[in-house]
Amino acid sequence: MKLTLHVWRQKNASDQGRMETISADGVSPDMSFLEMLDLVNDRLEKEGVEPIAFDHDCREGICGMCSLMINGVAHGPEAGTTACQLHMRSFQDGDSIHIEPWRSRAFPVIRDLIVDRASFERIQHAGGYVSVNCGGAPDGNAVPISKIEADLAMDAAACIGCGACVASCPNGSAMLFVAAKVAQFAHLPQGQPERKKRVQAMVATMDAEGFGACSNHYECEAVCPKDIPVKFIGELNREYLRTACGD
Amino acid sequence: MNFHLNSKIPDGPIQEKWIKAKFDLKLINPANRRKFKIIVVGSGLAGGSAAATLGEQGYDVHCFFYQDSPRRAHSIAAQGGINAAKNYPNDGDSIWRLFYDTVKGGDYRSREANVYRLSEVSANIIDQCVAQGVPFAREYGGQLDNRSFGGAQVSRTFYARGQTGQQLLLGAYSSLNRQVDKGTVKTYPRTEMLDLVTVDGHARGIITRNLVTGEIERHAADVVIMATGGYGNVFFLSTNAMGCNATAAWRAHRKGAGFANPCYTQIHPTCIPVSSDHQSKLTLMSESLRNDGRVWVPAAKGDKRAPNDIPENERDYYLERRYPSFGNLVPRDVASRAAKERCDAGYGVGETGLAVYLDFADAIQRLGKDLVEARYGNLFHMYAKITAEDPYKVPMRIFPAVHYTMGGLWVDYNLESTIPGLFVLGEANFSDHGANRLGASALMQGLADGYFIAPATVPDYLAREGTMNADEKVTTHHPAFEEAEKSVTDRVEKLLSIQGQRTVDDFHKELGLIMWNHCGMERTKESLEEALKLIPALKEEFWKDLKVVGDKDSFNMSLEKAGRVADFFELGELMVRDALQREESCGGHFRGEHQTEEGEALRDDDRFTFAGVWQFKGNDKAPQLHQEELQFPNVPLTTRSYK
Ligand SMILES: Cc1cc2nc3c(=O)[nH]c(=O)nc-3n(C[C@H](O)[C@H](O)[C@H](O)COP(=O)(O)OP(=O)(O)OC[C@H]3O[C@@H](n4cnc5c(N)ncnc54)[C@H](O)[C@@H]3O)c2cc1C
Ligand code: FES
Numbered sequence: 001m002k003l004t005l006h007v008w009r010q011k012n013a014s015d016q017g018r019m020e021t022i023s024a025d026g027v028s029p030d031m032s033f034l035e036m037l038d039l040v041n042d043r044l045e046k047e048g049v050e051p052i053a054f055d056h057d058c059r060e061g062i063c064g065m066c067s068l069m070i071n072g073v074a075h076g077p078e079a080g081t082t083a084c085q086l087h088m089r090s091f092q093d094g095d096s097i098h099i100e101p102w103r104s105r106a107f108p109v110i111r112d113l114i115v116d117r118a119s120f121e122r123i124q125h126a127g128g129y130v131s132v133n134c135g136g137a138p139d140g141n142a143v144p145i146s147k148i149e150a151d152l153a154m155d156a157a158a159c160i161g162c163g164a165c166v167a168s169c170p171n172g173s174a175m176l177f178v179a180a181k182v183a184q185f186a187h188l189p190q191g192q193p194e195r196k197k198r199v200q201a202m203v204a205t206m207d208a209e210g211f212g213a214c215s216n217h218y219e220c221e222a223v224c225p226k227d228i229p230v231k232f233i234g235e236l237n238r239e240y241l242r243t244a245c246g247d
Numbered sequence: 248m249n250f251h252l253n254s255k256i257p258d259g260p261i262q263e264k265w266i267k268a269k270f271d272l273k274l275i276n277p278a279n280r281r282k283f284k285i286i287v288v289g290s291g292l293a294g295g296s297a298a299a300t301l302g303e304q305g306y307d308v309h310c311f312f313y314q315d316s317p318r319r320a321h322s323i324a325a326q327g328g329i330n331a332a333k334n335y336p337n338d339g340d341s342i343w344r345l346f347y348d349t350v351k352g353g354d355y356r357s358r359e360a361n362v363y364r365l366s367e368v369s370a371n372i373i374d375q376c377v378a379q380g381v382p383f384a385r386e387y388g389g390q391l392d393n394r395s396f397g398g399a400q401v402s403r404t405f406y407a408r409g410q411t412g413q414q415l416l417l418g419a420y421s422s423l424n425r426q427v428d429k430g431t432v433k434t435y436p437r438t439e440m441l442d443l444v445t446v447d448g449h450a451r452g453i454i455t456r457n458l459v460t461g462e463i464e465r466h467a468a469d470v471v472i473m474a475t476g477g478y479g480n481v482f483f484l485s486t487n488a489m490g491c492n493a494t495a496a497w498r499a500h501r502k503g504a505g506f507a508n509p510c511y512t513q514i515h516p517t518c519i520p521v522s523s524d525h526q527s528k529l530t531l532m533s534e535s536l537r538n539d540g541r542v543w544v545p546a547a548k549g550d551k552r553a554p555n556d557i558p559e560n561e562r563d564y565y566l567e568r569r570y571p572s573f574g575n576l577v578p579r580d581v582a583s584r585a586a587k588e589r590c591d592a593g594y595g596v597g598e599t600g601l602a603v604y605l606d607f608a609d610a611i612q613r614l615g616k617d618l619v620e621a622r623y624g625n626l627f628h629m630y631a632k633i634t635a636e637d638p639y640k641v642p643m644r645i646f647p648a649v650h651y652t653m654g655g656l657w658v659d660y661n662l663e664s665t666i667p668g669l670f671v672l673g674e675a676n677f678s679d680h681g682a683n684r685l686g687a688s689a690l691m692q693g694l695a696d697g698y699f700i701a702p703a704t705v706p707d708y709l710a711r712e713g714t715m716n717a718d719e720k721v722t723t724h725h726p727a728f729e730e731a732e733k734s735v736t737d738r739v740e741k742l743l744s745i746q747g748q749r750t751v752d753d754f755h756k757e758l759g760l761i762m763w764n765h766c767g768m769e770r771t772k773e774s775l776e777e778a779l780k781l782i783p784a785l786k787e788e789f790w791k792d793l794k795v796v797g798d799k800d801s802f803n804m805s806l807e808k809a810g811r812v813a814d815f816f817e818l819g820e821l822m823v824r825d826a827l828q829r830e831e832s833c834g835g836h837f838r839g840e841h842q843t844e845e846g847e848a849l850r851d852d853d854r855f856t857f858a859g860v861w862q863f864k865g866n867d868k869a870p871q872l873h874q875e876e877l878q879f880p881n882v883p884l885t886t887r888s889y890k
Contacts, residue, residue: 012801028525035527038752045750045805050797053804055315057488059528061629062413063319078632085632110459111802118436121316125428129421130380134300134698137371137378141335144389153382154408157417161318190380 029089064160074164102167119209127201165220171212179236273710280305290317293673294474295419296697302426325412328404353681354834450669465723477674483759485649507657507677510826515650516582539610583647606642661704672696682834747792
């Protein structure tokens with residue numbers, strides 16, 4: 001396959017950045033999207049041109065490192081798939097592909113397709129935990145947890161923290177990300193003691209970091225590579241309301 | 248340079264060693280702990296849990312990692328599960344049985360006392376993770392669910408769907424976040440350790456490169472913990488993440504840390520086969536698939552019919568045939584070699600002939616598609632995505648791939664390396680798995696090291712060797728830091744200045760192929776001696792013909808990779824030397840010359856019941872081999888048999 005790539009190039013945070021057109025030759029349909037970029041980068045380097053910088057690590061769809069806007073869609077055209085798990089057989093010979101970084105006020109660009117997601121970290125620091133010291137925990141089976149609740153907690157906990165939800169939201173909202181963490185703990189007995197404090201602290205930090213509000217576009221759910229459902233945003237809203245009502 | 252291998256195994260019966268050790272280890276008064284600075288390199292299960300726990304104890308902890316978040320360390324990718332001797336299913340498990348299985352599974356090349364301790368703390372790990380809110384799989388009655396996992400005859404594996412590593416890491420990450428919020432832990436994302444600094448023979452700090460700005464930085468501390476993961480990427484193609492590297496461990500080795508058993512690599516039997524040379528990594532399919540899938544190849548050589556067209560009586564279920572009692576559940580090393588044996592003999596399937604079938608037709612018939620989907624849905628989905636084939640209808644094609652490294656920096660019972668004040672945790676140490684690791688035991692070991700062992704042994708070092716007096720502490724102005732920083736800067740500049748023709752990946756792929764062909768699933772004297780010529784020649788070419796574009800003062804992926812590959816060359820050579828020295832077959836190390844008539848691994852206990860520990864002697868000097876004798880008073884040496 002032969003493709004034409006339109007790629008965002010930006011040397012560093014202070015550079016303005018621009019789209020550049022780069023051709024990709026000899027692409028095989030069995031390649032992953034990132035392997036296609038490897039191929040292009042190998043050629044660029046041999047020509048003495050700086051390779052396209054992009055984030056990646058596990059290439060198995062679990063670390064949440066890869067973060068590409070592909071033709072305007074976070075992680076590209078396949079539902080429930082990260083960019084690293086997307087294969088070139090989803091494209092046609094001769095296609096033009098636009099590749100951009102996540103765009104959000106809260107995710108400044110570091111270089112080319114790489115953004116800084118430290119704002120996600122700070123939300124987690126604010127309350128994404130159960131306050132339990134190591135040692136002295138009761139037996140794992142001391143408190144039974146119904147399979148239904150455990151499964152719901154797991155559905156939420158599957159979030160890989162990639163930021164696709166923010167990148168795809170017209171408001172740049174991080175609600176789905178925050179909802180996933182809050183819901184995981186809300187469904188478990190271990191999360192109960194700090195339930196109110198957690199939701200308040202995480203939402204306050206989310207707001208302070210410059211993420212937008214949710215106005216029910218549900219773009220986040222559509223692009224989430226782990227299919228985290230928006231019903232968790234409803235749960236987040238309820239959790240937040242409970243704290244306001246003093247329940 | 249001083250080089251003692253004192254394993255510091257406590258006296259007394261094996262059941263009492265850790266209890267005794269914990270009592271003998273010195274403590275630090277809670278009020279004084281914040282005066283001690285601890286560097287933790289790595290934020291995976293081992294590093295993340297250690298940093299969080301030492302933070303909870305009140306130390307001043309600084310945690311470094313190369314990803315943008317601790318949650319992205321490669322532990323995140325573990326799928327199958329974590330072992331613990333809880334015996335919830337009441338099927339005969341015990342601390343002793345887990346200990347026994349691990350020693351035997353490691354082919355009698357691990358240290359008994361460490362393995363016993365690992366089994367002993369395993370149950371506490373599950374309790375700790377549950378308390379953090381890890382959503383383990385549960386039964387309808389609300390109790391934790393268990394499954395049986397490769398090579399075990401009891402169900403002792405805890406899991407969270409197919410994402411156990413992710414959930415355990417998120418647990419450790421959450422504890423780490425709590426400490427960051429409290430101010431006891433500071434994190435350094437996108438920061439790579441490029442050297443270890445020693446002062447008077449003790450580890451006193453590290454030199455790092457900020458991967459965003461390119462800045463080279465000095466960090467001093469009272470003690471250094473490394474939990475930097477495994478080195479499977481020496482082979483280029485492996486199930487490891489792209490960034491997994493040996494640089495931290497290798498730099499420490501060059502500063503005096505012994506490197507133990509580098510030749511012990513684990514080749515995992517159930518990975519998606521290589522499809523072509525553009526491939527950048529291999530994808531593991533969890534071993535749990537072998538609980539219900541049956542492995543086979545055509546009974547006739549070169550049979551190119553589609554799998555579903557091959558009738559039952561023309562299939563060879565070779566694992567069931569060769570190992571009637573364990574069948575498809577034989578340990579990894581055995582399953583991998585058996586697949587290679589069939590493919591080498593011309594029975595392999597798929598376009599390359601380098602694959603065997605893993606078939607779920609029977610399971611679907613027996614259990615129904617829904618149950619198979621409930622158990623393995625995400626794996627089937629992943630397989631379909633990568634290969635564009637539907638495993639519900641057509642058997643999967645699988646082939647072994649490099650997965651885990653049992654070798655690593657040598658540590659004593661306290662997890663301290665041969666450099667005092669340098670502790671090594673998780674996959675980075677040579678650890679508890681001997682020559683072969685059992686499934687679901689790496690997560691257990693990483694968390695045992697980080698939650699329970701280092702938090703007891705590191706304070707002992709500080710109490711014995713550390714100082715609370717600020718004036719006596721080593722600072723980054725010490726000449727040792729100056730020197731280490733200069734050598735790092737020189738090396739970075741050297742890599743950029745070569746300006747040859749070949750890219751880093753080009754070299755890395757070639758090195759990987761040499762390692763796979765000459766020091767992979769089967770090694771011989773001949774192949775290893777050949778590798779000892781090929782690797783240094785390629786290394787020389789690397790330093791003459793490498794091309795890295797870009798500069799050192801900005802984000803530069805090629806420069807990062809170049810430094811890592813440069814270290815892989817040196818480590819690769821040591822792996823080959825170690826494999827050559829070990830004239831026996833054991834676990835993941837299979838020497839073609841040393842096998843039984845049936846093709847099973849043949850140990851030589853008289854000559855090789857030791858851990859081989861290598862000492863770095865200088866750039867152009869041969870490294871020196873030391874031996875830690877291993878004793879097995881509790882699990883008598885027998886030949887591993889899964890027949
Ligand atoms: C695909 C896959 C599936 C697996 N499944 C299982 C399973 O089901 N059960 C099981 O028990 N085991 C499994 N394993 C093995 C297990 O996941 C690993 O052995 C274990 O997680 C390693 O943990 P760790 O903390 O030692 O290292 P890692 O999680 O690899 O963490 C290494 C850390 O070190 C940092 N680091 C590395 N080098 C540097 C440097 N130079 N400078 C700064 N930081 C650095 C990284 O940023 C990272 O934070 C699996 C492994 C793989 C690859
Ligand atoms: S690289 Fe890890 S999720 Fe894509």
